[in-house]
Amino acid sequence: MLHIYCPHCAEYREEEEFHCAGQAHIARPLDPEACSDQEWGEYLFFRKNPRGLHHELWVHAAGCRKFFNMTRDTQTYEIKEVYKIGEQPSVVAE
Amino acid sequence: MQQYSGFGLLKHSLSHHENWQRVWRNPTPKKKYDVIIIGGGGHGLATAYYLAKEHGITNVAVLEKGHLAGGNIARNTTIVRSNYLWDESAALYEHSMKLWEGLAQELNYNVMFSQRGVYHTCHTLQDMRANERLVSANRLQGIDNEMVDAEQLQKEIPSLDCSKGARYPIMGASVQRRAGNARHDAVAWGYARAADALGVDLIQNCEVTDMEISDGKITGVKTKQYGVLKADRVGCVVAGNSGVLAKMAGFQLPVESHPLQALVSEPIKPFLDTVVMSNHVHGYMSQSDKGDLVIGAGIDGWVGYGQRGSYGIIEHTLQAIVEMFPCTSRVRMNRQWGGIVDACPDASPIISDTPVKNLFFNCGWGTGGFKGTPGSGNLFAHTLAHGKPHPIAEPFSIQRFHTGALIDEHGAAGVAH
Ligand SMILES: Cc1cc2nc3c(=O)[nH]c(=O)nc-3n(C[C@H](O)[C@H](O)[C@H](O)COP(=O)(O)OP(=O)(O)OC[C@H]3O[C@@H](n4cnc5c(N)ncnc54)[C@H](O)[C@@H]3O)c2cc1C
Numbered sequence: 373m374l375h376i377y378c379p380h381c382a383e384y385r386e387e388e389e390f391h392c393a394g395q396a397h398i399a400r401p402l403d404p405e406a407c408s409d410q411e412w413g414e415y416l417f418f419r420k421n422p423r424g425l426h427h428e429l430w431v432h433a434a435g436c437r438k439f440f441n442m443t444r445d446t447q448t449y450e451i452k453e454v455y456k457i458g459e460q461p462s463v464v465a466e
Numbered sequence: 467m468q469q470y471s472g473f474g475l476l477k478h479s480l481s482h483h484e485n486w487q488r489v490w491r492n493p494t495p496k497k498k499y500d501v502i503i504i505g506g507g508g509h510g511l512a513t514a515y516y517l518a519k520e521h522g523i524t525n526v527a528v529l530e531k532g533h534l535a536g537g538n539i540a541r542n543t544t545i546v547r548s549n550y551l552w553d554e555s556a557a558l559y560e561h562s563m564k565l566w567e568g569l570a571q572e573l574n575y576n577v578m579f580s581q582r583g584v585y586h587t588c589h590t591l592q593d594m595r596a597n598e599r600l601v602s603a604n605r606l607q608g609i610d611n612e613m614v615d616a617e618q619l620q621k622e623i624p625s626l627d628c629s630k631g632a633r634y635p636i637m638g639a640s641v642q643r644r645a646g647n648a649r650h651d652a653v654a655w656g657y658a659r660a661a662d663a664l665g666v667d668l669i670q671n672c673e674v675t676d677m678e679i680s681d682g683k684i685t686g687v688k689t690k691q692y693g694v695l696k697a698d699r700v701g702c703v704v705a706g707n708s709g710v711l712a713k714m715a716g717f718q719l720p721v722e723s724h725p726l727q728a729l730v731s732e733p734i735k736p737f738l739d740t741v742v743m744s745n746h747v748h749g750y751m752s753q754s755d756k757g758d759l760v761i762g763a764g765i766d767g768w769v770g771y772g773q774r775g776s777y778g779i780i781e782h783t784l785q786a787i788v789e790m791f792p793c794t795s796r797v798r799m800n801r802q803w804g805g806i807v808d809a810c811p812d813a814s815p816i817i818s819d820t821p822v823k824n825l826f827f828n829c830g831w832g833t834g835g836f837k838g839t840p841g842s843g844n845l846f847a848h849t850l851a852h853g854k855p856h857p858i859a860e861p862f863s864i865q866r867f868h869t870g871a872l873i874d875e876h877g878a879a880g881v882a883h
């Protein structure tokens with residue numbers, strides 16, 4: 373069970389209040405119409421899926437309902453840091 | 467290969483079972499192979515067997531970083547069925563089902579395949595409609611699947627709570643009677659033994675750490691224990707670790723790896739002679755021949771490689787089981803574990819060539835690849851032997867994530883299994 377600090381609520385809460393929305397920092401192509409099938413497919417479906425540090429998007433679904441980012445080790449499950457949308461991580465995955 | 471038989475059992479009992487032949491050799495790898503298969507799970511071993519058996523390619527090595535069948539193949543809840551929705555999937559899983567039906571004979575290994583039926587219970591009108599659609603689709607595909615109403619279901623499974631008083635009353639169910647389960651580790655061992663007998667080298671404790679690629683073409687793999695091993699073609703069948711291997715080869719996959727948990731109870735008297743799953747209350751259960759209840763449900767939603775998941779998932783799963791089978795409320799759980807499943811966005815697998823020439827991936831089986839083991843190996847062997855996919859495997863190319871021709875099986879894949 374992950375014990376997660378919500379940067380908006382400024383509190384530790386149990387994992388069950390949260391929902392993981394996958395890899396963070398995926399920018400939507402500015403002009404989708406201009407994308408090739410290759411590029412659009414990559415944007416929609418292809419993911420880093422790393423064994424190690426991962427930047428991911430979480431939502432405090434049963435709490436403040438706000439989104440935030442988390443850097444987590446997918447092997448040890450250790451949470452390295454949480455940071456708000458728009459901020460950059462200080463612990464960086466390669 | 468020493469044939470197994472009832473007579474053999476008797477004969478060996480005279481010498482206190484001390485003279486059984488080793489089930490497979492433990493060879494030192496050669497420097498070069500025609501085909502290297504990365505991953506000694508069920509799918510990798512099946513691939514090796516069919517390469518040797520059906521394509522006559524025996525200069526083959528299976529490289530496994532741990533011991534054979536230490537991954538998902540021996541961690542799953544063993545459900546085998548072929549009632550998926552789309553024609554592409556039906557062809558794939560039915561191909562596998564047909565192989566299952568003759569597998570123990572073919573491998574001379576008792577895989578304990580038991581066609582005890584698999585039920586999908588329906589708790590809402592939407593559930594009913596989805597299952598009726600599934601049954602109709604399967605009928606058109608020539609695959610057995612039928613609907614039963616709640617009354618009939620209650621007769622067939624007395625311990626299942628089909629009463630109106632249930633919190634989520636059961637309205638009916640679909641059942642594939644040819645479906646069932648099998649002994650998962652035996653499947654891997656059976657394939658391993660048969661592949662070894664045909665000359666395949668099974669190399670355990672051999673972790674692939676990098677790929678040797680030049681001019682966009684793979685020439686071999688780097689291993690932790692034996693350095694570089696060369697190969698004309700490489701097939702990667704590493705389930706949860708597919709993303710890690712893809713990274714070595716320099717590309718990404720439309721796959722994410724998640725923990726999936728299962729648990730078994732203390733052994734109790736036989737009371738459930740079939741498999742029951744519910745997409746709605748989200749749990750499924752069968753009873754093993756030993757008497758323990760085999761229970762599973764959903765994945766943890768985040769990427770995880772730790773082969774363990776969160777406690778909340780287990781709690782939710784057991785709530786669902788007690789909802790369906792109130793008589794199990796006091797049964798104690800004995801063991802619980804997790805595996806890493808490689809899930810695709812459309813809940814269908816990938817059997818495909820890759821951006822690297824002569825490198826092929828078979829992955830993305832997610833929560834439901836045990837049933838696919840024979841079919842997957844059989845088709846992937848064809849891909850590796852010919853350098854291009856078998857017609858049944860063709861729609862399962864990575865390309866579908868660019869063309870948009872997804873094979874959406876979220877409905878039929880349902881609760882993780
Ligand atoms: C809890 C659980 C329940 C499930 N229930 C069902 C079910 O009821 N029905 C069903 O159909 N499916 C089920 N599945 C899914 C099924 O188990 C998998 O889809 C299937 O087993 C995956 O294929 P595999 O057997 O080849 O994988 P694995 O057995 O995981 O084989 C992959 C192998 O690759 C090896 N490997 C990884 N990296 C490397 C490397 N770098 N070098 C060398 N070797 C490497 C691993 O050690 C591993 O042995 C379940 C899975 C889980 C976890």
Ligand SMILES: [Zn+2]
Pocket residue numbers: 378379380381382432435436437438
């Ligand atoms: Zn919050």
